[in-house]
Amino acid sequence: MKIKSKITNLNVDEIASKTGNIYKSVRIIGKRARQLSATQKEELNEKLAEFASDVDNLEEVFENREQIEISRYFERLPKSTTVASEELVNDELFFRNPEEEEEDLNLD
Secondary structure (H helix, E strand, C coil): CCCCCCCCCHHHHHHCCCCCCHHHHHHHHHHHHHHHHHHHHHHHHHCCCCCCCCCHHHHHHHCCHHHHHHHHHHHHHHHHHHHHHHHHCCCCCCCHHHHHHHHHHHHH
């Protein structure tokens, strides 16, 4: 079985320009990627739970083609960090800095 790797080139300057700091941008991307991963994991577990059996008889265990196809579908999805990076670059990601909001309130 041949595994295809998909490498995505990211423009560091473009990512940094979204927040003014590359480290803030990476932190935002990381938080969003964890959200996306958690959502995908929940979806996968829900779909695979339909195939769970209460019987642990090894003789009755067999590969379920639907279960394999579901797993393959989720394996083919783009990585959550790639999706989060694209969302940030395309201005599809909302983020805020609570520390800056507090400073703005104190200035008023």
